[in-house]
Amino acid sequence: MTWTVIIVLSVGAYALKSAGLVGVGVRDFPARVRNVIALIPAAVLSALIVKDTFTAGHDLQIDARAIGVAVAVVAVWKRVPLWLVIVLACAATGIVRAVS
Amino acid sequence: MGRAKPPSKATDDWAGIIGPALGLGFAVFAFGLSFGVMCIDAGGSVPKAMAMSLFVFTGASQFSAVSVLAAGGSAVSAVVGALILASRNAVYGVAVAPSLTGSLPYRLFASQFTIDETTGMTLAQSTPQRRRRAYWVTAASIYVFWNLATLLGAVAGSNIDTRKYGLDVAFAAAFVGMLAPLVTSPRARRVGCAGALVCLAVTPFVPVGAGIIVAALVALVGLRPTPEAGSVVSTGGPA
Numbered sequence: 420m421t422w423t424v425i426i427v428l429s430v431g432a433y434a435l436k437s438a439g440l441v442g443v444g445v446r447d448f449p450a451r452v453r454n455v456i457a458l459i460p461a462a463v464l465s466a467l468i469v470k471d472t473f474t475a476g477h478d479l480q481i482d483a484r485a486i487g488v489a490v491a492v493v494a495v496w497k498r499v500p501l502w503l504v505i506v507l508a509c510a511a512t513g514i515v516r517a518v519s
Numbered sequence: 520m521g522r523a524k525p526p527s528k529a530t531d532d533w534a535g536i537i538g539p540a541l542g543l544g545f546a547v548f549a550f551g552l553s554f555g556v557m558c559i560d561a562g563g564s565v566p567k568a569m570a571m572s573l574f575v576f577t578g579a580s581q582f583s584a585v586s587v588l589a590a591g592g593s594a595v596s597a598v599v600g601a602l603i604l605a606s607r608n609a610v611y612g613v614a615v616a617p618s619l620t621g622s623l624p625y626r627l628f629a630s631q632f633t634i635d636e637t638t639g640m641t642l643a644q645s646t647p648q649r650r651r652r653a654y655w656v657t658a659a660s661i662y663v664f665w666n667l668a669t670l671l672g673a674v675a676g677s678n679i680d681t682r683k684y685g686l687d688v689a690f691a692a693a694f695v696g697m698l699a700p701l702v703t704s705p706r707a708r709r710v711g712c713a714g715a716l717v718c719l720a721v722t723p724f725v726p727v728g729a730g731i732i733v734a735a736l737v738a739l740v741g742l743r744p745t746p747e748a749g750s751v752v753s754t755g756g757p758a
Contacts, residue, residue, distance in 0.1 A: 420558070420567055420588050424597060425570050425574070428575045428584060428601055428602070429570070429571075429574035431598065432574075432605045432608070433630065433631060435606055435608050436611075436633040436634075437630035438612065439608065439611060439613045439616070440612030440615065440616050440633050441612070441623070441627055443609070446613075447613050448609070448610060448613060450744070451744070455738050455741035456607050456610050456741075457610070457707075458710045458740065459738040460604065460697070460701050461701050461711040461714065462710050462734050462735050462736075463734060464579065464604075464694045464701070464711070465698060465710075465711040465712065466731045466735070467586055468691050468695060470586070470590065470722070470728075471586055471688065471691035471694070472691050474590070474719070478723070484685075484688050484691065487685055488688055488691045488692065488695065491692035491695040492695055500546070501550070501696045502546070502549030504695070505549050505553055505689050505692045506549075507692075508689070508691070509685040509689055509692070510684075511685065513684045513685030516683070517683075
């Protein structure tokens, strides 16, 4: 993690925020652009979940992480508070590693 | 003066905003702790973790960038993926703009806090005055909790064996929590499933972390209008 990455991210994130609030303001983006942007988090967060769960570099694998994330899915579905979701998922993965 | 003075309308208004804002602050605290810890794990330092939370200040994108870097992805993959994920903040900016009218410096300052939680809280209010208050109170709560948690996590992270305690699934668990309130429509659910499948399918063939960017292309189905396509803003979870 270099300082360049952090600076580019900071500037980029601020540019996006201010583009909406200051740049576009009380006008609006075209509906199609809004629709695409609205769907990005669903696509990207899902991709991040499977990446962090089932991949190691270029390889696909199933290991203790899958148990932890399965626990997280059930916990979120059961409306467990988010801090507890994270604790339960980490604990499940840690326990599976300890006993295997 | 009566002893038991009923709360005035104004006090009531503030309480109705500060309570939920503090609730959101506590919720992001756990995310911030994980972020701090994993930032160190990905080769960061306490100052770098703090710079991310103070200046980037959009949780899901910070997580995304660190997750890609931790997996051995390139700086370009990390930055592009994180900024694609941050694009929704531009739409949030448009959504809160009518509540944050004022001078250019005021709006430029307000922009830094245009994220899921502030937008959700602002749009949930019934009057312009309450919307403006809700924006700033939520911004203050999230900013303080997020940065405090990042600091604690980063300091602790220097002394933690993250794999032993399963902390390497903290991000995935957090992403599950962030995703849940965003996939309320059938279309969003289909896009979510497709994004996950695309990421797994391309992982062996593209640079580490680039699968996230390829998966984002699934969102282009939004170009095809449908009756169910609605507002980008969810009042739900932190991201």
